Amino acid sequence: MGCDGDGIGRAQGPPLRSTPTHTPTRVGEGLAPSRSATEKARRRRFHVAIVGSGFAGSILARLLAHAGRSVLLVERGRHPRFALGESSTPLAAIALERLAARLGDDGDDLRALAAAGRWHRRLDGLGRGLKRGFTFYRHRPGEPYAAGPDSRLLVAASPDDEIADNHWLRADVDHHLVRRAEAAGATLVEGCELTAVEERDDGISLTGRHDDGTPFAAEADFLVDASGPGGFLARCLPIPGVAPETPETSLIHGHFRGASRFAAVLRETGEALPEGPYPDDRAAVHHLLDEGWAYALRFDPEDADGGALTSFGVVLRRKAAERLFADHPEPTDALAALLARYPALAATLRDAEPVRPVARVGEVAHRLARATGWRWLLLPHAYAFFDPLFSTGIAWSLVGVERVAELLAEGVPGEEDLAAYERLLSQEADHASRLIAGAWASMDDFRAFVAHTMLYFAAASWCEARQRLLDGDHVWSGFLGAADELLSAAVEQAVGRLVGGEGGEAYERWVRETIAPRNLAGLADPARENLYPVDLEALVAAAGLLGMSEDEMREALPRLRGSS
Numbered sequence: 074m075g076c077d078g079d080g081i082g083r084a085q086g087p088p089l090r091s092t093p094t095h096t097p098t099r100v101g102e103g104l105a106p107s108r109s110a111t112e113k114a115r116r117r118r119f120h121v122a123i124v125g126s127g128f129a130g131s132i133l134a135r136l137l138a139h140a141g142r143s144v145l146l147v148e149r150g151r152h153p154r155f156a157l158g159e160s161s162t163p164l165a166a167i168a169l170e171r172l173a174a175r176l177g178d179d180g181d182d183l184r185a186l187a188a189a190g191r192w193h194r195r196l197d198g199l200g201r202g203l204k205r206g207f208t209f210y211r212h213r214p215g216e217p218y219a220a221g222p223d224s225r226l227l228v229a230a231s232p233d234d235e236i237a238d239n240h241w242l243r244a245d246v247d248h249h250l251v252r253r254a255e256a257a258g259a260t261l262v263e264g265c266e267l268t269a270v271e272e273r274d275d276g277i278s279l280t281g282r283h284d285d286g287t288p289f290a291a292e293a294d295f296l297v298d299a300s301g302p303g304g305f306l307a308r309c310l311p312i313p314g315v316a317p318e319t320p321e322t323s324l325i326h327g328h329f330r331g332a333s334r335f336a337a338v339l340r341e342t343g344e345a346l347p348e349g350p351y352p353d354d355r356a357a358v359h360h361l362l363d364e365g366w367a368y369a370l371r372f373d374p375e376d377a378d379g380g381a382l383t384s385f386g387v388v389l390r391r392k393a394a395e396r397l398f399a400d401h402p403e404p405t406d407a408l409a410a411l412l413a414r415y416p417a418l419a420a421t422l423r424d425a426e427p428v429r430p431v432a433r434v435g436e437v438a439h440r441l442a443r444a445t446g447w448r449w450l451l452l453p454h455a456y457a458f459f460d461p462l463f464s465t466g467i468a469w470s471l472v473g474v475e476r477v478a479e480l481l482a483e484g485v486p487g488e489e490d491l492a493a494y495e496r497l498l499s500q501e502a503d504h505a506s507r508l509i510a511g512a513w514a515s516m517d518d519f520r521a522f523v524a525h526t527m528l529y530f531a532a533a534s535w536c537e538a539r540q541r542l543l544d545g546d547h548v549w550s551g552f553l554g555a556a557d558e559l560l561s562a563a564v565e566q567a568v569g570r571l572v573g574g575e576g577g578e579a580y581e582r583w584v585r586e587t588i589a590p591r592n593l594a595g596l597a598d599p600a601r602e603n604l605y606p607v608d609l610e611a612l613v614a615a616a617g618l619l620g621m622s623e624d625e626m627r628e629a630l631p632r633l634r635g636s637s
Contacts (some may be wrong), residue, residue: 119145122293130299131250131469132203134259136478144259151263154563156243160357160464163537168471190235200242202372204352206230208358211519218417222602227349232607240370270309289322296449313442318506319459323394324434329425329532338420350606364393404431444498445491457502460509475548504555507564514571524584527597531588
C-alpha cells in the first residue's frame with residue numbers, strides 16, 4: 074500500500090529543519106558504522122524498524138540495540154533538524170532516569186537530560202533552558218497587563234535550579250540522541266521518504282526513496298511508528314482518525330533571538346510582579362488570550378550575542394485562526410496582527426528577530442482509531458496529541474518508549490500484549506484530552522481556569538511522589554493518573570461541569586474537595602494567592618495519603634531529588 078504527502082499537523086512553509094545555535098557536544102561522535110547505513114539496510118533483515126528519529130525513536134532504537142536486537146532507524150529529514158515539543162516535566166525526568174538505568178553505564182547522558190544541574194555539567198554543549206515551573210498570565214485585548222491573583226498563576230515543579238526541568242532545543246538534543254543510537258549499533262538511514270508498507274505473516278516490508286531519488290527497501294520482523302502526528306502509518310495503511318474531544322486549534326510558531334522577559338517589560342511600564350516561588354520567565358510561560366493562548370520558552374545561555382533564544386507560539390481556536398489568516402495570509406503578519414491586540418505581550422517581541430521563518434500548523438490536535446496491528450505499533454505521539462498546554466508530550470512519549478522496549482526486548486510481542494498496550498494508550502488519551510478540553514472550556518474565566526489546573530497539578534504531583542517513593546510497576550500504571558479511579562473520574566466530571574457553565578467559587582470548591590485524597594502539594598489553597606512553591610512540609614503532612622507516616626516521609630524526602 075502506498076502513501077504520499079507530508080500528513081496533517083505539519084507546518085506550512087519551509088521544511089522543519091534548522092542548524093544548531095552552537096556546536097553541541099555529542100557523545101559517540103565519530104562512532105558511525107564503517108559501511109554506509111544504506112548498504113547495511115539493503116543487505117539485512119532487521120528485528121525492528123523504527124520510522125522517525127526524534128528523541129523517542131532514537132532512545133528506543135538505542136535500548137533495543139543495547140538488548141541485542143538489530144534495529145533500523147529511518148528518518149525523512151537529516152539531523153540536525155527543527156522539531157517542536159520542547160518543554161519537559163518531572164514525570165519525564167523520572168522516565169529518563171529509569172531508561173538510563175536500563176542502559177547501565179551507557180545511560181549517563183539520559184540521566185543528565187533529566188535535571189538542569191546535571192545537564193549543565195555533563196552536556197553543556199546541548200541547547201536547553203531552565204524550567205522551574207508553570208507560569209500563567211491572563212491578558213485582555215487592548216488593555217495593559219495588571220498583575221494580581223486574578224491574572225497570574227505560578228506553580229513550581231522543583232525547589233531549586235539543580236534538579237529543575239529543562240526546555241529542550243530539539244535540533245541539538247535529537248541530534249545527540251540519534252548519534253548515540255548509532256553508536257549503540259542501530260542502523261540509521263537519513264534523507265529517506267518511505268512510500269509504502271506491506272504487512273506479511275512473517276513481518277513488514279518497507280519501500281521508499283532517498284532524497285537523491287534512488288530507491289530504498291528493507292524488511293523487519295516488527296515496525297514502530299515514531300514519526301509523529303499524521304505520520305507514516307497513518308498515511309500508508311491508512312489508519313482512520315478519531316475526532317478529539319478538544320477544540321479545533323491551529324498554531325503559529327517560531328524561534329526568536331532577543332525576545333524580552335515579560336517581567337522586564339512590565340517593569341518598564343511601572344507594573345511590578347509580586348515575588349513568586351521562582352523567576353517568572355524561568356518556566357514554561359503561558360499567556361491566556363481571548364483567541365487562545367501563547368507560550369514562551371527561553372533557552373540558555375542568557376548572555377548569548379543578540380540575546381537569548383526563545384521559542385514562541387500561539388495556539389488559536391480554529392475560528393479565530395481562520396479570521397486572522399483571512400486578513401493576514403502570511404504567518405509573520407498574522408502573528409504581528411494578533412499581538413497588536415495585547416500590548417504587553419507584543420513588547421516582549423519588539424526587538425526580537427526570527428532565526429527561522431515563522432510557520433503555521435493548520436491542525437494541532439489529532440487522534441487515531443488504532444495504535445497497534447499484527448506487526449506494528451505507534452508510539453504515543455504518533456497515536457494522539459491534543460495541546461502543549463501542560464507540557465505532557467515528552468513525558469508521555471518516554472513512558473511509551475519504556476513500554477515498547479519491554480515488549481520488543483526479546484521478540485515480536487503477542488496479541489494480548491499489544492492489546493494491553495493499546496487499551497492503556499486509549500485510556501491515557503481520553504484522560505489527557507479531557508484535561509485539555511476542561512482547560513479550554515474555562516479559559517475565559519481565570520478563576521475557573523486556575524481551579525482546573527489544580528486537577529493537572531494534583532495528578533502530576535501524585536504520580537511523581539508515588540514513582541519516587543513507592544515501589545511498583547509504574548511504567549504500566551497509567552500516565553498522569555489515567556488509571557487512577559479518583560483522578561480519571563474527576564477529570565471526566567470536570568468537563569461536564571465547565572461545559573455546563575459552572576465556574577468561579579463553586580467550581581473552585583468542587584475541585585478543592587475532589588482532589589483532597591490526592592493533594593500532596595498543598596494545592597487549591599486560597600491563602601497562596603496563586604503562587605505555589607514546592608512545599609515539602611505540605612507533602613510531609615499529607616504522608617498518610619501515600620500510606621506513610623510523617624517520619625517515614627521525612628526520611629524519604631532525599632529520594633525526590635532523583636539519582637545523582
